[in-house]
Amino acid sequence: xxxxxxxxxxxxxxxxxxxxxxxxxxxxxxxxxxxxxxxxxxxxxxxxxxxxxxxxxxxxxxxxxxxxxxxxxxxxxxxxxxxxxxxxxxxxxxxxxxxxxxxxxxxxxxxxxxxxxxxxxxxxxxxxxxxxxxxxxxxxxxxxxxxxxxxxxxxxxxxxxxxxxxxxxxxxxxxxxxxxxxxxxxxxxxxxxxxxxxxxxxx
Amino acid sequence: xxxxxxxxxxxxxxxxxxxxxxxxxxxxxxxxxxxxxxxxxxxxxxxxxxxxxxxxxxxxxxxxxxxxxxxxxxxxxxxxxxxxxxxxxxxxxxxxxxxxxxxxxxxxxxxxxxxxxxxxxxxxxxxxxxxxxxxxxxxxxxxxxxxxxxxxxxxxxxxxxxxxxxxxxxxxxxxxxxxxxxxxxxxxxxxxxxxxxxxxxxx
Numbered sequence: 001x002x003x004x005x006x007x008x009x010x011x012x013x014x015x016x017x018x019x020x021x022x023x024x025x026x027x028x029x030x031x032x033x034x035x036x037x038x039x040x041x042x043x044x045x046x047x048x049x050x051x052x053x054x055x056x057x058x059x060x061x062x063x064x065x066x067x068x069x070x071x072x073x074x075x076x077x078x079x080x081x082x083x084x085x086x087x088x089x090x091x092x093x094x095x096x097x098x099x100x101x102x103x104x105x106x107x108x109x110x111x112x113x114x115x116x117x118x119x120x121x122x123x124x125x126x127x128x129x130x131x132x133x134x135x136x137x138x139x140x141x142x143x144x145x146x147x148x149x150x151x152x153x154x155x156x157x158x159x160x161x162x163x164x165x166x167x168x169x170x171x172x173x174x175x176x177x178x179x180x181x182x183x184x185x186x187x188x189x190x191x192x193x194x195x196x197x198x199x200x201x202x203x
Numbered sequence: 204x205x206x207x208x209x210x211x212x213x214x215x216x217x218x219x220x221x222x223x224x225x226x227x228x229x230x231x232x233x234x235x236x237x238x239x240x241x242x243x244x245x246x247x248x249x250x251x252x253x254x255x256x257x258x259x260x261x262x263x264x265x266x267x268x269x270x271x272x273x274x275x276x277x278x279x280x281x282x283x284x285x286x287x288x289x290x291x292x293x294x295x296x297x298x299x300x301x302x303x304x305x306x307x308x309x310x311x312x313x314x315x316x317x318x319x320x321x322x323x324x325x326x327x328x329x330x331x332x333x334x335x336x337x338x339x340x341x342x343x344x345x346x347x348x349x350x351x352x353x354x355x356x357x358x359x360x361x362x363x364x365x366x367x368x369x370x371x372x373x374x375x376x377x378x379x380x381x382x383x384x385x386x387x388x389x390x391x392x393x394x395x396x397x398x399x400x401x402x403x404x405x406x
Contacts, residue, residue: 014265015250016257024260047218054219057227059262061303062217072295075288085278092275093296100264100305
């Protein structure tokens with residue numbers, strides 16, 4: 001965990017609280033955290049869920065790996081330390097969006113269990129929904145839409161998850177999606193069905 | 204500006220775009236960036252504006268200095284470099300909230316012109332509204348609710364804005380608030396009136 005550097009800071013209670021924002025949006029916030037290997041379909045499933053939820057009038061937002069790495073986390077690389085800081089920052093931003101009563105979808109490889117668990121701890125009970133997009137390395141490597149696995153196998157990219165850097169699969173994910181055998185649309189529907197069943201889509 | 208470290212990243216177009224989110228919220232996003240000395244009233248004015256906008260059904264969120272420093276930016280101190288990185292990250296987060304069609308209020312001392320201008324550049328035309336909460340050092344030092352000026356004068360806090368670190372006042376702020384002579388409520392009403400006049404509160 002990052003050390004608290006700044007001293008002389010105090011927590012300000014906001015005048016408009018969480019309850020008021022929930023009322024305006026008609027639902028609470030939550031963080032739907034998609035994790036899985038590169039090319040497993042995380043981002044595509046997340047964006048499809050986003051589309052389905054938006055059609056239902058749910059207030060959503062997608063944070064995804066490549067986009068955040070071009071902005072907030074552009075000063076981070078892929079060392080273990082930078083990966084941890086990457087996920088830490090994303091967790092904090094997701095927590096702010098959650099606090100703003102947004103159903104926040106995040107799509108990051110987030111390979112290390114400890115980093116994901118730290119985000120879980122940051123959020124309240126039921127506010128962190130870990131969705132493991134489970135596709136085998138074979139499936140992901142066969143897809144390889146950006147040719148990254150090929151580069152990693154050739155040694156042109158070092159520390160690539162699944163090749164020469166570990167992926168620690170979730171042990172207690174709220175949802176495990178079978179991305180080897182099911183279509184993107186079916187997986188997205190599974191996520192929406194889960195959110196509906198658990199009462200996330202109404203206040 | 205931070206260097207782009209990660210390579211092999213590409214920008215993903217989101218399936219739900221800005222327009223769709225604007226339609227759901229009934230207004231566009233924008234970043235209302237409050238800047239000024241410690242104890243000038245930034246956070247209080249921002250939270251009062253937030254309250255007034257929320258009452259009008261506007262989707263808002265407040266990012267403020269102390270709170271962000273306990274989360275996203277807990278690993279940053281108050282050196283010039285850390286202050287720049289603090290504001291850079293906040294700018295990126297505000298830009299994400301703006302992209303989610305939230306009227307985002309930020310309350311940070313943000314003493315350096317270059318850092319604020321970098322946030323302005325990050326956002327589109329009309330999406331960055333710089334609000335200078337102009338209170339004299341004398342006023343702020345007389346208030347000193349947390350005793351920080353006293354500590355800075357005693358040399359217990361180093362690099363304190365206005366004492367031994369510069370505050371670079373905005374030259375072209377969209378709004379300048381006279382915090383020496385007007386009440387918090389009057390200042391907040393001025394901001395709301397500006398947003399209404401400029402069409403920020405409707406789609």
